[in-house]
Amino acid sequence: MASALIEEAHDLSGGAGDPLVHLPDTATALVFRTRADGRGDLVVVGPRTRAAYFAGKDLAVCVRVRLRPGTARPLLGVPISALVDRTTPLAELWGGAAVRLERRLTRLDGDRRLILEQLETALDARMRGPAVRDGLVGAAAMALSARGRERLSDLAPRMGVSERHLRDLLTEDAGLTPKSFARIARLRDALAHGGRSSGLAQLAAATGYYDQSHMTAEFRSLMGVPPGAFFAGRLPALQRC
Structure with missing residues (x-):
């Protein structure tokens, strides 16, 4: 995906039975996934200083976008130092805007392309405010x-x-x-x-x-x-x- 804000996008849907290894990572990411009850769940995964190992879980939809360096703070509105080694619901940072975005993404019925497009649109709109500190x-x-x-x-x-x-x-x-x-x-x-x-x-x-x-x-x-x-x-x- 070519975007000024998104560095990489990954479809992590499915995957039951295989160990899931989260490597140490300097980037902040957004993850949208559907829960067992069918509701959408949009979370922020902060930079990771240690690896984490999870049992594989079958997720109907799980899309992860890795934010470009320097964009996370103006997008999320908090110091990224507060998010290190944490997974945080986006609603805690964006409030109702995140809840509405979760609902829009859930209504896309698992269409990964449309989910990514909607995420990019929402991020672009958020960045019309504060600019990245001169790059x-x-x-x-x-x-x-x-x-x-x-x-x-x-x-x-x-x-x-x-x-x-x-x-x-x-x-x-x-x-x-x-x-x-x-x-x-x-x-x-x-x-x-x-x-x-x-x-x-x-x-x-x-x-x-x-x-x-x-x-x-x-x-x-x-x-x-x-x-x-x-x-x-x-x-x-x-x-x-």
């Missing part, structure tokens, strides 16, 4: 998450702001510190390359860790299991979704 948050988040990640001490002068100001903007508007952005980006890089690596030592070197021990410690902290166990499918106990 600083989005640009900084992408720079800190990209391969060959910049240090904050180099990034801030290039963007014409102080380190402290940029750190405060990221923490409040994106919900995570610069260090957390770097940790999660490096972990996701390792996860993406894990199946193609010839060994854990080579994987650590290829993805920016000091050594294999450093990668193992980071994996345990963020994923709940060491890398060897994760890649072998030995996951932590599954929670109810």
